[in-house]
Amino acid sequence: QLQLQxxxxxxxxxxxxLSLTCTVSGGSISSSSxxxxxxRQPPGKGLEWIGSIYYSGSTYYNxxxxxxxxxxxxxxxxxxxxxxSSVTAADTAVYYCARHLGFDCSSTSCYWNWFDPxxxxxxxxxxx
Amino acid sequence: xxxxxxxxxxxxxxxxxxxxxCTGTSSDVGSYNLVSWYQQHPGKAPKLMIYEVSKRPSxxxxxxxxxxxxxxxxxxxSGLQAEDEADYYCCSYAGSSTYVVFGGGTKLTVL
Numbered sequence: 440q441l442q443l444q445x446x447x448x449x450x451x452x453x454x455x456x457l458s459l460t461c462t463v464s465g466g467s468i469s470s471s472s473x474x475x476x477x478x479r480q481p482p483g484k485g486l487e488w489i490g491s492i493y494y495s496g497s498t499y500y501n502x503x504x505x506x507x508x509x510x511x512x513x514x515x516x517x518x519x520x521x522x523x524s525s526v527t528a529a530d531t532a533v534y535y536c537a538r539h540l541g542f543d544c545s546s547t548s549c550y551w552n553w554f555d556p557x558x559x560x561x562x563x564x565x566x567x
Numbered sequence: 568x569x570x571x572x573x574x575x576x577x578x579x580x581x582x583x584x585x586x587x588x589c590t591g592t593s594s595d596v597g598s599y600n601l602v603s604w605y606q607q608h609p610g611k612a613p614k615l616m617i618y619e620v621s622k623r624p625s626x627x628x629x630x631x632x633x634x635x636x637x638x639x640x641x642x643x644x645s646g647l648q649a650e651d652e653a654d655y656y657c658c659s660y661a662g663s664s665t666y667v668v669f670g671g672g673t674k675l676t677v678l
Contacts, residue, residue, distance in 0.1 A: 486605075486613065486656055488667040499666060535612060548663035553603040555615035555624065 441466040443536050443558035451565050457523040461536030461558060468517045469494040475519045476539035476554060477510060479532040491539045492519055499549055526565045533560040570668035571657055578676040584645040587673045589657030590638060595668055597638035601660035604633060604642045608653045617642060652677040
């Protein structure tokens with residue numbers, strides 16, 4: 440059974456970089472057709488897709504966050520990671536990782552389908 | 568403001584049916600059959616309930632069904648049960664510039 444688990448600091452100072460890692464177990468991160476995504480949810484609010492990565496390293500980002508986001512993958516550890524720079528209080532959220540189905544992908548775009556399964560999520564608070 | 572519009576709340580009594588709407592545009596819901604729905608209980612991660620508008624993943628009750636008409640997708644839950652009380656989110660592919668958009672979520676209350 441595929442499982443994902445987020446890890447990283449729960450508190451980040453304003454203007455610094457948020458860093459999280461998602462560890463995949465019960466399956467290989469190198470599975471074809473599957474991408475690996477990050478989604479966040481501010482307290483009491485809705486979901487926002489941050490970006491997704493293929494095991495080869497191809498990345499796709501939400502245009503609204505693209506200038507601050509870097510997603511990377513480490514296939515040897517079956518992990519992928521998120522870095523979000525120049526954070527503010529508006530970046531306070533529960534951050535989820537999830538497997539993301541994409542198809543007909545080019546270097547610049549994919550057709551995106553569902554997210555499943557999801558990690559349990561980790562709360563990151565931006566505060567001094 | 569979310570890209571897809573959902574009602575903030577819906578309610579129903581046990582055994583009844585409810586429908587949650589998800590309204591987008593011709594650039595997302597209206598153009599692609601790549602709408603998915605997620606159930607989220609308080610403090611828990613979202614769970615995939617419907618994908619590609621109307622398909623159910625293995626293990627999801629057949630009381631959950633999805634459909635689409637024009638720019639609006641819908642999730643219907645029949646035979647409401649207390650355990651269905653949760654937040655529900657729709658999600659759609661939105662083209663090669665925007666990629667993925669979510670709705671603002673709907674809180675389902677089982678009376």
